[in-house]
Amino acid sequence: MQEDLAIKIEHISKCYRIGLKEKMHDSIASAIADFVRSPIRNYRNYRSLYRFDQMRPGDGADSSDVIWALNDVSFEVKKGQVIGIIGGNGAGKSTILKILSKITDPTYGCAEIRGRVSSLLEVGTGFHPDLTGRENVYLNATILGMKKREVDRKFDDIVDFSGIEKFIDTPVKRYSSGMKVRLAFSVAAHLEPEILIVDEVLSVGDADFQKKSLSKMENIGQEGRTVLFVSHSMSAISRLCDRAILLSHGKVVADGPADQVVSAYLNASSGTAAARVWSDPQDAPTGPAVRLRAVRVRDEGGNVSETHDIRQPVRLEMEYDVLRSGHVLLPHFTVLNDRGQCAFITLDQDPEWRGKPRQEGRYTxxxxxxxxxLAEGMFYVSCYCLTLNPDSKQFNERSAVAFYVSDNLDGDSARGDYAKKLGGVVRPLLKWTTQFYPNGNKPADRALEHDPLSGRSA
Ligand SMILES: Nc1ncnc2c1ncn2[C@@H]1O[C@H](COP(=O)(O)OP(=O)(O)OP(=O)(O)O)[C@@H](O)[C@H]1O
Ligand SMILES: [Mg+2]
Structure with a gap:
């Protein structure tokens, strides 16, 4: 393995056998005979669970009790890279992390790892329920190869970061899942591992802790250590990772700069991109007077982009040809969220063109x-055009383009410090004021005693 690599995975496949069915018996005699033979059958089943030597990925397709959780996965990770692994449920993300943490072996292929690994895979793994938080910190750290003196030195930092000092002498079985994750992450992050592996678990922690742990991982990356991070939060992945790997059905389908891979994933799952161009006019949606040629979603800088920060403007653009002069046009967009709820409809209000007939030619x-x-999430943009007086529909292209709005935990969007799921189609940043009346002495209601917007009293 090259000097600058921390991880090298070559052609890894992982096969699981699932649900061996019980046989039904039609007579007592057959049930008794089967009972007598069962130890031999159980032994064969047991052996077959771990024997895949006759099988290769692809063959498994005809065997209904076999799942290829990973199918010929190869990639390399340089020292100091912070990598996100994304993909739908069952894509194989946790399986890769388990192989790298040596919790399970690959069926084929090999993984080389250089450096001390510390991993956080599932809530509560690695903790003994009857031991206290303090005892578990020592137990975990020792398993990971630290001396007692080293742990003594770091103990206060670990407990401080976890924020559960009050419960440190309580048995871990009394902890909530959030508390377990706090302590487990804190231990994993303070052991100064050369490679830190974290699966999704952080989503169990509250907003504050999620923020804290994301910046801790950021620091670990900046110190030149390697981080592998699985998450379903595309905001967290784009913010934290330089590079992302997209898995689908056990295969790597994209590997590159995190923003690009996140966009590819969102596109693949929505089936709609941020730009749609009809280069052949024959295929373009059209009416007798106007033909659509392209629809694009751009960021403030004018770049076509699938992902947009919630705080930044998003530009929707339609490009069309007027085929016959003399019509007044009404281009408009409809924006829907991924539940099909309409966020708004917007009509062209440009005073330059309002009510004016147009000449033939290209317009945007x-x-x-x-x-x-807009709130966070996926939005689908439909694109329409009418000609007026008399009204006549020209084109109507539903879900022409799509884009994703991400709401990071930077504290200055409408979600403030609240990190959990927020509903709604829109998420406007509103001005809030709160009045306090000591002893409940609220003055009698007048029209508007205090105008919160101007700050002036009426
Ligand atoms: N111990 C197991 N026995 C049988 N099948 C398993 C086992 N562990 C995982 N699998 C299967 O392997 C596939 C990949 O699972 P994995 O846990 O790696 O997915 P994941 O990408 O982490 O998904 P999620 O986003 O839901 O956590 C799934 O089809 C899963 O059912
Ligand atoms: Mg998983």
Missing amino acids: STAVIPGNL
Whole structure:
């Protein structure tokens, strides 16, 4: 393995056998005979669970009790890289982390790892329920190869970071899952591992802790150590990782800069991209007077982009040809979220063109959605055009493009410090004020005693 590599995975496949069915018996005699033979059958079943030598990925397709959790996965990770692994449920993300943490072996292929690994895979693994938090910290650290003196030195930092000092002498079985994750992450992150592996678990912690642990991982990366991080939060992945690997059905389908891979994943799952261009006019949605040629979602800088920070404006652009002069046009967009709820419809209001007949030729119309308006999530944009007086539909392209709004935990969007799931189609940043009346002495209601916007009293 090259000097600068921390991890090298070559052609790894992992096969699981699932659900061997019980046989039904039609007579007592057959049930008794089967009972007598069962130790031999159980032994064969047991052996077959671990024997895959006759099988290769692909053959498994015809065997219904076999799952290829990973199928010929190869990649390398340089020292000091912070890598995100993303993909749908069952894509094989946790399986890779388990192989790298030596919790399970690959069926084929090999993984080389250089450096001390510390991993956090599932809530509560590695903790003994009857031991106290303090005892578990020592137990875990020792298993990971630390001397007692080293642990003594770091103990206060670990407990401090976890924020559970009050419960440190309570048996871990009395902890909530959030408390377990706090302590487990804290131990994993303070052992100064050369490679830190973290699976999703952080989502169990509260907002504060999620923020804290994300910045801790960021620091670990900046100190030149390697981090492998699995998450379903695309915001966390884009923020934390330089590179991301997208898995689908056990295979690597994208590997590259995190933002690009996140976009590829969101596109693949929505089936719609941020730009759609009809280069052949024959295929383009059209009416007798106007033909659509392209729809694009751009960021403030004018780049076509699938992912947008919630605080930044998003530009929707439609490009169309007017085929016959003399019509007044009404281009408009409809924006829906991924539950099909309409966020808004917006009509072209450009005073330059409002009510004016247009000449033949190419046009682009752009609508700017301000920052801090839409909620986080996927949005689908439909693109319409009417000609007026008399009204006549020209084109109507549903879900022409899509984009994703991400809401990071930076504290200055409408979610503030609240990290959990927030509903709603829009998430405007509103001005809030709260009045306090000591002893409940609220003055009698007048129209508006205190105008919160101007700050002036009425
Ligand atoms: N111990 C096991 N026995 C049988 N099948 C398993 C086992 N562990 C995982 N699998 C299967 O392997 C596949 C990949 O699972 P894995 O846990 O790696 O997915 P994941 O990408 O982490 O998904 P999620 O996002 O839901 O956590 C799944 O189809 C899963 O059912
Ligand atoms: Mg998983």
